[in-house]
Amino acid sequence: MDSVIPLRTTTATAAATATAATSAAATVRPQFSFQLLANLRPKKPAFPLSVPTTIFTSHRGRVLPRCSPLRAQEDGSVVVSESSIPEGEALKIKEWEVERFQDEIAASQGIKIRRRPTTGPPLHYVGPFEFRMQNEGNTPCNILEEIIWYKDKEVSQMKEKKPLILLKKLLSGAPPTRDFLGALKASYSRTGLPALIAEVKKASPSRGVLREDFNPVEIAKAYEKGGAACLSVLTDQKYFQGSFENLEAIRNAGVECPLLCKEFVIEAWQIYYARVKGADAILLIAAVLPNLDIQYMIKICKLLGLTALVEVHDETEMDRVLGIEGVELIGINNRDLGTFKVDISNTKKLLEGERGEKIREKGIIVVGESGLFTPADIGYVQEAGVKAVLVGESLVKQEDPTKGISGLFGKDISC
Known part of the structure; x- marks a missing residue:
């Protein structure tokens, strides 16, 4: 050809x-x-x-x-x-x-x-x-691509109802941002253990419904009581049964932990919308966003006072993200996008050698994500170099999420 x-x-x-x-x-x-x-x-x-x-x-x-x-x-x-x-x-x-x-x-x-x-x-x-x-080209290659295709249509419809010019006007009424990155550093310094980003999540495409009696505000308060430094709130409705209303309700309930809006971001409009709803941080997925988009969105986040958590899955994505100016927080997802298989050794692999050196030189905080259920898992990723972990399934399924946090770390981290 x-x-x-x-x-x-x-x-x-x-x-x-x-x-x-x-x-x-x-x-x-x-x-x-x-x-x-x-x-x-x-x-x-x-x-x-x-x-x-x-x-x-x-x-x-x-x-x-x-x-x-x-x-x-x-x-x-x-x-x-x-x-x-x-x-x-x-x-x-x-x-x-x-x-x-x-x-x-x-x-x-x-x-x-x-x-x-x-x-x-x-x-x-x-x-x-x-x-x-x-x-054919019209069949998603994996669940993430299916979500992104749906999100593209969903965001277009949402933008028609609330255009960017309206969101910018609503920013003046949004609650002030809290220091998401600072909260992680403070927790790590206080406990000597990876700071916990506890996830408020009702369901997932791979596991189905995780908790039937799901009350986002009560779960968020239980996480905070148990020593979580920050919270992650799922806002995708179709695949995770989350909502921006959950994010807003948690913020308005007086929860002091900074909030990460766990959304599949494809446009800067979503960042403004998350900020209006009370988010302190936003997730950017390297598997979805080209380098220039990530760099541009990080600038938007800083303009709005938000922290950007940039998520990677493999060496190629890590190398790309390390070359982008302004990255301060990187999440390593141990879940394979195609098979949904989880392997926490992925975190260690991505933090070895020159990549690990570059991360330390830049002062980037690394978050371990997926597959963390026991104190041994927490110890493994901490030894690999992470200073924070994002955990959802192993906590939200617990009858008492506060006690679930103690079980995850092997000790009470609330003090």
Whole structure:
């Protein structure tokens, strides 16, 4: 297959796309490919292909392509058509091309989770190249991708009801943020054990309902009484039976522990929404977000006074995150995204050698996540280098979560 660049781009975009495509060459991307139509090979293009091929027009403050789409002729030449494309369809074309470019950037960084199902080109997409599906591409490869696809639709609907301009107005009425990172450091200093981020979670896709008599406020207060430094509150409704109402209720109930909004973030809008609902920290998942998105969202968090917990699962994600400016808190999830198998040795593996040295040099706090049930588990990840742990299932299932914390650490950490 020929290596090609979609022609409906500016020169700068084309160059960037070419770079991204080259970087991603080693990554298998079976979802789509570009192929020549009917083996057309232009003998002599009507103009050099390196020049911009789109004429732009302004529409409500946005730049849209208009007129002059490229068309392949029977003799193999490429010419500019005099026909015009409706502005609405032109916008769809540009958005589709941006998505393809973003897909290649994600692939070059080893991101396997797709933002949404793959689709074919818009109706008026023209040129000497054809977009061809290599496989169905509309089935999620794992549960995280399924969640992200649903979240993409959910967030779009939520944004229509509460646009960003409204959220920014509501920020003035939001409760002040608490120092999430500071609370973890203080707990570690006080107890000599990893600080506990106790998770308020009713259910999970892999385990089903964890607690039938689920009262988020009572559970949060029990965690705080037991010595939790911070709390994590699931806000995803479809897959975890959580809600932003739970987060808001816990904050309004007088719980003093800083709160992490455990959400699947794909847009900065969600960060503002979490802040309005009382969050002190937000989760950013490296398996979902490209580097620039993570860096941008960290800046948004700092602007709003929030702490960003950046979650990684493997060496590739850890290396990416360590190269991003502003990262202060990294979570290592020991759960395999595809199989849901948990292996706490993953934490030790990701903190060995040069990675561990870099983490210490940068002063990054590491959080161990998933598969922690006993004092031995806590000791193992602490020896590996973590200074905090995020625990949900082994605590929320306890009849008395306060006593559950003592059992997890092998001692009372509330004093």
